[in-house]
């Protein structure tokens with residue numbers, strides 16, 4: 001979504017009109033409907049989802065819109081107003097993941113929606129690989145900024161097709177299908193958080209999700225009522241080591257869990273952390289891996305703390321927990337970068353209540369919790385710090401907890 005550069009968001013009022021007009025321009029007909037799926041920020045709980053742990057995302061007002069109509073000839077046509085190259089035309093029965101490889105956007109952007117159709121077929125939901133569809137996308141979710149434009153694209157596709165094909169899939173099932181599409185078809189080994197956030201979030205809430213059994217709770221997160229604002233700071237940088245580092249962190253976590261004989265690091269209780277770290281040392285596990293374990297176990301604890309504070313109506317006090325989470329991402333999990341660290345340092349120095357990187361790391365976005373009256377000054381301080389460091393200006397906008405996927 002290039003248009004999101006201005007921080008604009010697609011609202012229900014003008015959103016469907018634009019997607020409908022775009023669909024008409026591309027295919028010459030009216031769509032059967034328009035569906036929206038949002039991007040997200042993660043409030044707390046980073047790299048915990050693939051450790052069967054806890055996460056707490058909230059949906060952004062920025063959405064990927066899918067205008068769609070079903071076909072009966074097995075042809076899938078895909079077009080995005082945000083990607084060059086015109087219509088991508090595929091045959092549903094020929095969709096297959098590319099074997100092996102390190103993933104990451106294989107086959108271009110169309111692999112994401114095509115992967116969703118493939119995943120539906122894998123589950124026997126396409127009834128003999130017939131079907132097909134025409135889809136046109138318009139998105140305001142910044143791409144590659146750690147705000148989950150890829151999950152928004154997948155979930156918009158799946159939500160549209162579920163209704164067009166009369167499948168009645170639950171948001172949770174949609175999220176699982178979309179994760180499978182991204183893991184297997186696109187080849188990105190992501191956890192379940194992004195898809196669950198886009199499918200299941202609700203307005204005015206953060207989504208507490210247990211990634212092990214996908215139980216969830218909508219936690220009221222009314223920033224305005226408490227005179228607070230959550231800023232998203234998109235650093236506009238994405239460092240290349242990101243992809244390999246993700247797989248590497250994941251492997252380290254899985255190896256550590258196996259060494260101590262638990263299904264996942266989620267099973268290490270916070271008050272057993274020191275004993276577990278000592279055990280890992282005795283087993284010959286290196287210091288780096290032990291720090292990875294410490295991040296995951298303390299991060300799960302921080303999610304629980306944030307929920308306790310929100311339930312107690314003390315939103316301000318989550319600030320230091322967010323900042324502690326950033327330090328853990330930076331020092332123990334080593335997934336931050338100079339730009340993200342500078343957002344956190346400069347925002348806190350200018351009076352923010354707390355700040356942290358959000359999403360996979362190595363660039364992308366940070367979030368900053370701030371009193372409403374300080375928002376402008378803090379944003380300005382971050383922008384000035386970026387200028388002084390010789391970085392390009394970041395993109396800053398408020399994160400308003402918004403609705404998950406829906407028909408418009």
Ligand code: ADP
Pocket residue numbers: 001064080081082083105108109110112137138139142143144145146147148149150151153
């Ligand atoms: P993130 O999900 O954090 O934005 P990813 O690298 O996971 O970053 O996904 C970004 C990719 O998703 C883009 O490179 C593009 O292939 C695809 N994508 C996302 N939104 C759109 C869109 N509206 N149109 C076309 N492709 C999109």
Ligand code: MG
Pocket residue numbers: 148149150151194
């Ligand atoms: Mg993504």
